[in-house]
Amino acid sequence: MPVLSGWRLARKIVSTLNYYCESVFWNGDDEIIYNESTWSSGHFSTSETSESGYYLALSVYRYNFKARKEFPVLKSPGSEVYRLEGVLKDKGIVVSNESVPRKPRYILEYRRFDGSHSVKLAESEKEMWFVGWVN
Secondary structure, three states, rough: OOOOOOOOOOOOOOOOOOOOEEEEEEOOEEEEEEEEEOOOOOOOOOOOOOOOOOOOEEEEEEOOOOOOOEEEEEOOOOOOEEEEEEOOOOOEEEEEOOOOOOOOOOEEEEEEEOOOOOOOEEEEEEOOOOOOOOO
């Protein structure tokens, strides 16, 4: 087994107990894009939900390694959540914009890395998963 000299473990990007991270994607050399969730009540509880019908307020963030800072891309207002589905390197992100009482319930969107310029790709009453990019 090779030894990785000079390698060390990095610190956590999100280190608070009331947060949850998922869907981590690499965007080039300096950034990762990921979902960061806060609990709707401020603490973990599956018995309370937000306006969106979820107990997690799912938002999209990016972490820049050069700046050593986290930046919000799409922050959940409580009425809807943003599930990160994919990243096109140096181009943009695909998110599932979800809300329980809204029709359609799921809207698949392409956005720039700052969250702007929403382009609807698809919509459905059933959950959608984005599989990948086709050129």
